[in-house]
Amino acid sequence: MTDQKPALRLEGIVKTFPGVRALDGVSFAVQPGEVHALMGENGAGKSTLMKVLGGIYQPEEGRIFIDERETVMRGPLEAKANGVMFIHQELSLAEEISVAENIYLGELPRKSFGRVDWDTLYSRTDAILEKLKVSFNARTRVGDLSIANQQMVEIARALTVDARAVIFDEPTASLTDAEKSVLFDVIADLKAQGVGIIYISHRMEEIFRITDRISVLRDGAYRGTLETAKTDEDEITRMMIGRSLDLTRRQAPATPGPVALRVEGLSCGDLFQDAHFEVREGEVLGFYGLVGAGRTEIAETLFGLRKPTSGRIFLKGEEVTITSPIDAIARGISLVPESRKEQGLVLGMNCRDNITLPQVGDLTAGPFVSDGAEISIYDQYRDRLQIKSPSWRTTVGNLSGGNQQKIVIGKWLSMRPEVLIVDEPTRGIDVGSKSEIHNLLRELAKQGYAVIVISSEMPEVLHVSDRIVAMYHGRVMREFTAEEVTEDSLIQAISGIEGSAA
């Protein structure tokens, strides 16, 4: 493979932002028909490197070669013209227009007098969508699609041209398993056509499943390339973060205290029905299920964002009605929401202000917000969660995806809640920080917090939970203790297989 001409080669790329040297002379190459993983901690520079390649950022130094021809990418369209397609980490679609228009944005097929040729547009789009086995069509308005389906639209966009290289920046973060396997089929297809593929992900199992080689970035510098077949998790991790992680160590079970939260027969329309469960102080309760099983909706109901249609909620044995997030927060409930961009962060605000937002009314000196109190909270959670940001003044939107997620977690931890609900807490977070966050969740339980973890990643649920609730189609199918749970029984329960219901 290595004696072939690379499909794509980068040489000495340097890119700086105010206060950060995001890329410090990075070089690497991708062969045709190769799936090349790009790995590194949050903020290592992966997305930035790809944006340079995609013409979104102009590097200060360095050169880009496509098929060994030096190419300057002055904008995304030029990158596309050179056969480089980009599936972004953060969605970048226009919500108000149709799937087809999004896919062909800027190059809609035309008839005479510049009129859009809608028939061609829709039929071309539907042909691509068919390959992706999606449930929507060319005419669907993008705003009506789920996040996962919007991701599929981004992927479809990459299939419209004869690409030389396709970049996937954390494409699976919000996909279901079924969607993931469609995506992997698409990648296999591209690979067979001799396209060079760059694949960014923090999920080791995916890396081992589909990639051929792995290049690692650390603090904006290139650290080396490994052959996937000849390496293991430990080696990659050490290259990424400079030390090994003991991921498999089972946490000692906590000794649970009194019941902090109990839910009896809670229902909310057709979102979920008749849920029963309880969490004790000092315990982590995991919620596992497929995307759409109703876990997020339960969390939102507990946080006062949805009104239950029936059922009762008890906090410390006392029945409560939670009518709003304000109410929930006052009762000591925190929710780290599922979507950091829509629900978790004010992207245009700085890091400090985002972290202190829920409690800004209490951080006062006289009538004014106390700068000192805010900064000390920021510093505390920056250190505790190892948030990488040039300063507290940095706009959150300029942080890397994983560091944004840490800001959301810091925001809710700093509320010192009694019941902490975290919904997909490690989405987009690197392996090192992921285990930090898992340890943190365990640690919080040990300190007496009642923690609820919602996750679609089985290893995560298995690793952090003392008990696991399995959900399927809005119903709690079964509850497992950490001792009795097995992967198989969990999979059965969340697929609604008969006989597993409690």
Place this chain on the structure above:
Amino acid sequence: MADTAMKSIGGVLARQGILVAFILFMVGFTLWNPRFIDPDNVFGVIRSSAILGVMALGVTFVVIGGNLDLSVGSMLSFSAIVVLDLHENPAFGPALAIPAMFALTLCLGAINGFLIGYLRLNSLIVTLGMLSAIHGLTLTWSGGQNMDIANQNETWFGVFGRGSALGVPIPVLIFIGLAAILGILLGKTPFGRKVYAVGGNGTAATFSGIPRARVVFITYLVSAFCVATAGLIQASRTMGAQNTVGQGLELEVLAAVILGGASLLGGSGTIFKTVIGVLILGFIQNGLLLAGLEFYVQFVVTWIIIILAVWLDIATKRGKLWSPIA
């Protein structure tokens, strides 16, 4: 070294595009007509900008909160007419007319705030509707007549528009004082922070336990309060008013806020920037007047300059002058 110096200058330019445009404009006009920076002229501009400025302070809150307020122009007419009418009413007199007018104007703001904050109606539609509804209300109140104070020498009412303290006109003092207070409210208090959060990302604000509806509601009260203050200055200065005295001001106010760099999408802008925006607009109009342009030509030129300024602002942020959406 020289390279980093260039870059940091570039950085300042990028962040302060509007300020740069302002300075260039001032320098250009002064070279062309030195009378432009004559202290008398400068103070004259500031004084005549005070009413617009006071209104823009309030609209800044609304815009940062992610909404629009197009009703401020007709609300100004309303407050001026009402305060003048009550002033002439023996049951009220100036001492009661002023608080009564503030209360009524705040009620109008509360209607805006309720419909937009609590009922989540579109602010463009609501305040555009309010623009004409308030106009109708004003005409009903006045019976279509102009309002005048009959015995102008026997009232202290003129102090807000005509008076001065330590040689500074009272309208200018009110503008500066209110700008300082509202600047602190927006920049230094929890409430101000919540306005930015609600305008920046309303959903995330809700998830953070911020009472979004109430925050929006209050921004409209702030806006109405500023309008009432501006109406007081207006009525006091002229001791009389037409039903249409505030007509068209809503767009000028919005222009000043946007010139200052607040985003129409919400979540960004500051009181200081708005003050700059107000001054830019004031000086542009003054410059055109000095250039001898007809009053109505001003509308066109003002608009062109606003577009240029906004474009320059965006262009410096993007780092290029031309960025076709392809």
